[in-house]
Amino acid sequence: MRTRPLKVALLGCGVVGSEVARIMTTHADDLAARIGAPIELAGVAVRRPAKVREGIDPDLVTTDATALVKRGDIDVVVEVIGGIEPARTLITTAFEHGASVVSANKALLAQDGAALHAAAQEHKRDLYYEAAVAGAIPLIRPLRESLAGDKINRVMGIVNGTTNFILDKMDSTGAGYQEALDEATALGYAEADPTADVEGFDAAAKAAILAGISFHTRVRLDDVYREGMTEVTASDFASAKAMGCTIKLLAICERAADGGSVTARVHPAMIPLSHPLASVRGAYNAVFVESDAAGQLMFYGPGAGGAPTASAVLGDLVAVCRNKLSGSTGPGDSAYAQLPVSPMGEVVTRYHISLDVADKPGVLAQVATVFAEHGVSIDTVRQQGRQDGGGDASLVVVTHRASDASLNGTVEALRSLDTVRGVASIMRVEGE
Numbered sequence: 022m023r024t025r026p027l028k029v030a031l032l033g034c035g036v037v038g039s040e041v042a043r044i045m046t047t048h049a050d051d052l053a054a055r056i057g058a059p060i061e062l063a064g065v066a067v068r069r070p071a072k073v074r075e076g077i078d079p080d081l082v083t084t085d086a087t088a089l090v091k092r093g094d095i096d097v098v099v100e101v102i103g104g105i106e107p108a109r110t111l112i113t114t115a116f117e118h119g120a121s122v123v124s125a126n127k128a129l130l131a132q133d134g135a136a137l138h139a140a141a142q143e144h145k146r147d148l149y150y151e152a153a154v155a156g157a158i159p160l161i162r163p164l165r166e167s168l169a170g171d172k173i174n175r176v177m178g179i180v181n182g183t184t185n186f187i188l189d190k191m192d193s194t195g196a197g198y199q200e201a202l203d204e205a206t207a208l209g210y211a212e213a214d215p216t217a218d219v220e221g222f223d224a225a226a227k228a229a230i231l232a233g234i235s236f237h238t239r240v241r242l243d244d245v246y247r248e249g250m251t252e253v254t255a256s257d258f259a260s261a262k263a264m265g266c267t268i269k270l271l272a273i274c275e276r277a278a279d280g281g282s283v284t285a286r287v288h289p290a291m292i293p294l295s296h297p298l299a300s301v302r303g304a305y306n307a308v309f310v311e312s313d314a315a316g317q318l319m320f321y322g323p324g325a326g327g328a329p330t331a332s333a334v335l336g337d338l339v340a341v342c343r344n345k346l347s348g349s350t351g352p353g354d355s356a357y358a359q360l361p362v363s364p365m366g367e368v369v370t371r372y373h374i375s376l377d378v379a380d381k382p383g384v385l386a387q388v389a390t391v392f393a394e395h396g397v398s399i400d401t402v403r404q405q406g407r408q409d410g411g412g413d414a415s416l417v418v419v420t421h422r423a424s425d426a427s428l429n430g431t432v433e434a435l436r437s438l439d440t441v442r443g444v445a446s447i448m449r450v451e452g453e
């Protein structure tokens with residue numbers, strides 16, 4: 022075994038970074054044996070240097086991240102600061118000065134993955150980011166390497182633990198969104214500002230990364246259709262239950278049936294209780310992959326948290342260090358397919374639509390005509406008279422598969438009918 026250590030610079034020492042440093046120390050002998058050389062923490066860039074960091078030599082701590090990545094003796098830079106800048110500049114500077122990079126930065130990879138991969142390739146260095154999607158779950162490497170000989174057609178996942186915790190709480194207790202969010206905040210699952218999670222931004226970044234890797238094409242954050250889950254109600258869960266379904270915030274990446282394009286989207290959807298994703302509870306993540314040869318696969322585990330995310334970072338660190346010792350690099354960017362990303366209007370799925378209608382003769386026929394005029398075929402209709410004496414009824418329509426554009430046209434036309442008092446909810450139905 023080589024005795025001269027490989028040098029690692031850590032950018033960020035928060036929840037994940039401190040766990041990376043801890044595992045590097047406590048597992049040092051095993052990591053050295055697995056890599057074929059010891060690894061040494063050579064510097065830790067932080068914003069608040071005065072903070073006491075247990076197990077980290079204060080002499081290694083610096084506020085000058087740029088100087089650290091420019092040192093020239095660093096073999097691997099581990100970036101766990103998140104956000105676009107300064108992370109992007111630090112990573113490209115690291116490549117320019119000879120280091121490979123391990124990152125957990127989904128927002129940056131989703132936005133600028135192509136440029137970062139190009140920089141890594143130009144300097145013959147590695148860019149690994151297993152921790153960017155679904156925390157500890159091995160997903161990027163299986164998609165990039167284990168399934169490299171297969172053809173992936175669909176990736177559907179729960180890739181945000183905060184929202185899964187909230188939706189699971191609503192499902193199991195009948196709570197409304199705000200009540201479930203308050204509990205998630207009190208227990209530390211939701212951040213003080215939960216926007217990135219509940220509005221689907223976090224999941225959309227992960228969807229962009231997953232779609233690009235799965236379909237060997239370029240999918241950017243802007244290509245991902247996104248709807249958050251703040252409008253999901255207790256009444257939506259009651260409707261889902263009546264259909265034998267639950268509701269999950271899903272990231273769905275699909276190859277079109279003719280193979281000529283792809284789509285990527287994030288939105289709440291009903292899924293049957295019999296689908297494996299329906300049993301993913303609490304803050305767990307899971308990703309269901311469908312491919313030509315392997316068939317159906319599911320990857321499951323903790324999608325966030327210091328130690329689980331550090332596990333994925335350490336796995337990348339070992340791989341990158343092994344590559345460094347053998348003078349090689351691992352698999353880089355694979356976007357050769359150059360498939361267009363279709364707009365949401367072309368996505369085809371089923372819909373559950375809940376309408377408030379006047380309870381009088383001919384209304385059902387009128388509503389059915391609107392669906393027919395837009396080419397949307399109805400699977401089931403359920404009507405329930407209201408007990409409030411107002412003469413209205415709830416009408417629940419579940420469609421066969423239709424395009425999002427056709428469904429939107431249908432809903433717009435329904436809204437203009439005098440007999441339709443309101444569209445209470447529209448929810449996609451997936452996983453059937």
Ligand code: HSE
Pocket residue numbers: 180181182183184218223324325326
């Ligand atoms: N905030 C994310 C989640 C974890 O709740 O899953 C980091 O991506």
